[in-house]
Amino acid sequence: xxxxxxxxxxxxxxxxxxxxxxxxxxxxxxxxxxxxxxxxxxxxxxxxxxxxxxxxxxxxxxxxxxxxxxxxxxxxxxxxxxxxxxxxxxxxxxxxxxx
Numbered sequence: 001x002x003x004x005x006x007x008x009x010x011x012x013x014x015x016x017x018x019x020x021x022x023x024x025x026x027x028x029x030x031x032x033x034x035x036x037x038x039x040x041x042x043x044x045x046x047x048x049x050x051x052x053x054x055x056x057x058x059x060x061x062x063x064x065x066x067x068x069x070x071x072x073x074x075x076x077x078x079x080x081x082x083x084x085x086x087x088x089x090x091x092x093x094x095x096x097x098x099x
Contacts, residue, residue, distance in 0.1 A: 008076045019057050026059055
């Protein structure tokens with residue numbers, strides 16, 4: 001088995017409940033607002049094209065898209081069950097641009 005396959009399998013396993021673990025995911029309005037403030041401070045308010053490499057379950061990619069950015073999220077995992085419907089929409093919408 002190749003190293004890439006081993007890494008992919010491990011992240012697929014961890015991703016099943018990754019956002020439910022402490023320090024991961026966005027679970028409250030206060031957490032979302034804190035992330036919005038941090039991201040706005042880091043990248044400003046102009047609309048950007050953003051590539052989120054290693055986006056995992058896509059929580060930050062989705063938030064950036066909600067903030068008006070054009071986001072492409074890619075991850076080693078290609079399992080659609082790891083993404084919510086909104087995240088899957090973002091993933092599918094941008095997947096073609098990476099080919």
